[in-house]
Amino acid sequence: MTRADLIIYNIGQLVTFKEGPQPARALRDPRNAGIIENAGIAIRGERVIDVGSTSRILTEYEAEARINADGRLVTPGLVDSHTHLIFAGSREDEFEMKLQGYSYSEILARGGGIYRTVRATRQASVQELRRLLLERLLLMVRHGTTVVEVKTGYGLLPEYEVKMLNALEGLDSPGLPKIIPTLLAHVIPQEYKNRRQEYINLFIKEIIPRSLAAKVKPLYIDVFCDKGAFNIEETRRILEAGMGHGLRVRLHAEELAYIGCSDLAGEFQIDSIDHLEYLPAKNIELLVAKRTVANLLPTSMLSIFSEKKPPVNELREKGAIIAVSTDYNPNNMNPVLATTMDIATYLLGLTPLEALAAATINAAWSLRIDNVHGRIVPGAAADIVVWDVPSYKWIGYEWGHDKTLVVVARGAMVKNELGGTC
Ligand SMILES: [Zn+2]
Structure with missing residues (x-):
């Protein structure tokens, strides 16, 4: 024996x-x-x-x-390959406002939205961020999630992005989900409102190198490439810089509109492109050829009350590798990937086995930890x-x-x- x-x-x-x-x-x-x-x-x-x-x-x-x-x-164990797990504060009153008919721009005008989370996250100590993170990790693992990708992106300036990575220190132990850290270029900070190019330069020259000297280093670079966020030229520059420092690539793309972001799968080895509600048919074969994972975020669609769905049938027919993730963030507070799998069957039409593969082996492949x-x-x-x-x-x-x-x-x-x- x-x-x-x-x-x-x-x-x-x-x-x-x-x-x-x-x-x-x-x-x-x-x-x-x-x-x-x-x-x-x-x-x-x-x-x-x-x-x-x-x-x-x-x-x-x-x-x-x-x-x-x-x-x-x-x-x-389930693999959550897209989360924004580190942040302070909450936005439950904005949820109520959305249901009362306020638009995102009206919420932004009242000081809400992402910049509110940025303010709260900047103000929080690294210990407070770590405590919040640990609470969320424990909740997730008790519901079956054993690996979680965690993005920065609520600090936006170098010191705060580094603080977010430092908050991950000391959390790599059996019994907690394994963390895969990602450096995210999320939005232009308010300080750089009319100075976009300066911010891109700051991201490339300061934020990326300083992130690699943080207590926990990112493995991935990610850009929110979409209407109202970073455009394709800006995204290309940031990805090239990240790759130059040895980071692998993931991308937020085609959530709000198609502005060409998924075309970048032809230029770079992108492990995962996430959201994809507006993915054009012409790029599906590109994802298949490059084995870039189509990472779908059904509860994120619910959180913005979007009825636009990613082209699941076409992705399936052409042989794409599909993952699903929670996209846990202060605008989409669903920490349970098992629930996301259930919702993916109804909302996206994934079969039960497709949903399970999407939240395990395929998500692990998208993070290159599938061995x-x-x-x-x-x-x-x-x-x-x-x-x-x-x-x-x-x-x-x-x-x-x-x-x-x-x-x-x-x-x-x-x-x-x-x-x-x-
Ligand atoms: Zn996201």
């Missing part, structure tokens, strides 16, 4: 996603999801050491901690969720409550409502 720290057995349906990423089209054949019936998993330390039938795992491994999944669904996260194979991080349903077909089908019973994040037991011998 080989020693393990934790065995999960009697798994009714284990979705491993051992081959990935998975274009939505490929998941019409569920065998491509690497599904094992009546499965078991052996875990040692932070890693999965074996996956197979319950009988073989129980024959070959011993562990003090054992969980009987009793026929339930087990999946990889370790987003799948359950020997050697991968022990990021595991036991759901209170028998199969993936219950994603979307039953929703509106927390279906997670057990969450393991990098080998640490975050939540266990099944009991067992641990």
Whole structure:
């Protein structure tokens, strides 16, 4: 018998996603999801050491901690590949104003919107930002999210952007979601209102290099390329500068209008383009050819009351790799990626298996961590969720409550409502 720290057995349906990423089209054949019936998993330390039938795992491994999944669904931990998790303050009164019919420009004129969050975030201490972040991370992991991408972008000036990155220090530990940091060029700060080019120069010459000297360095550069944010020329300059410093590229694009941002997928290796409600048909094949992930944010569409949807059918038919993310931010306070998966079935028309792949292996691929996260194979991080349903077909089908019973994040037991011998 080989020693393990934790065995999960009697798994009714284990979705491993051992081959990935998975274009939505490929998941019409569920065998491509690497599904094992009546499965078991052996875990040692932070890693999965074996996956197979319950009988073989129980024959070959011993562990003090054992969980009987009793026929339930087990999946990889969820990977939230687009969030704005670090910020101070809240904007619940603006939510009410929007429902009362005020426009975003009227809300901005009353001192609201993004600049209100910028002010609150600048005023908060790094300790306060870290405390808020930790609260949100704990909430997310208890609902099954084991990896989270976190963007800056509410500091806007060099010292505050560095402060946002410094707030991430000390949070990389088993039991919390793994954080992938991104430096985001979000909007032009009010101080540079009529000096756009000066701000672009500041971002390139100061913010990018200083971010790389922060206590936690970004792995990605991201630009909010859209109508009213950065234009395509500005975006190109910022991305080139970020890449020059070794950062990989993600992009906010085509949320509010098509201004050509997704064309940049032809010029740069962009790992993920996010939003895409206004993605033109001509660029779908470009995303497919470059294996750039189409990262869809359905609750973000709800938060701006937009009825414009990304071209999901065309993305699926042409073989695009689709991810879904929460886009957690003060204008879209949904921290639960499992809820986003459910909503993605209704709002975007993803099948349950497409939604699951979109929130695990495909999201992990978009962050280039799919060798370790987003799948359950020997050697991968022990990021595991036991759901209170028998199969993936219950994603979307039953929703509106927390279906997670057990969450393991990098080998640490975050939540266990099944009991067992641990
Ligand atoms: Zn965003």
